[in-house]
Amino acid sequence: xxxxxxxxxxxxxxxxxxxxxxxxxxxxxxxxxxxxxxxxxxxxxxxxxxxxxxxxxxxxxxxx
Numbered sequence: 001x002x003x004x005x006x007x008x009x010x011x012x013x014x015x016x017x018x019x020x021x022x023x024x025x026x027x028x029x030x031x032x033x034x035x036x037x038x039x040x041x042x043x044x045x046x047x048x049x050x051x052x053x054x055x056x057x058x059x060x061x062x063x064x
Contacts, residue, residue, distance in 0.1 A: 017043055 012020065020039070024032045 014047075 024036055
């Protein structure tokens with residue numbers, strides 16, 4: 001199996017997630033926008049599940 005196609009699961013705190021988004025925001029947008037979107041979707045889905053869908057959001061695209 002191609003290692004570039006394998007998926008991994010990372011567990012980080014919201015604060016650590018914010019740091020990841022902040023770091024990605026310093027890179028050229030055209031290189032990271034798909035990754036930012038993928039991470040944002042996954043984080044929002046997990047937060048909604050954990051918070052009982054109480055409108056929790058991890059939308060940090062606007063904070064980069």
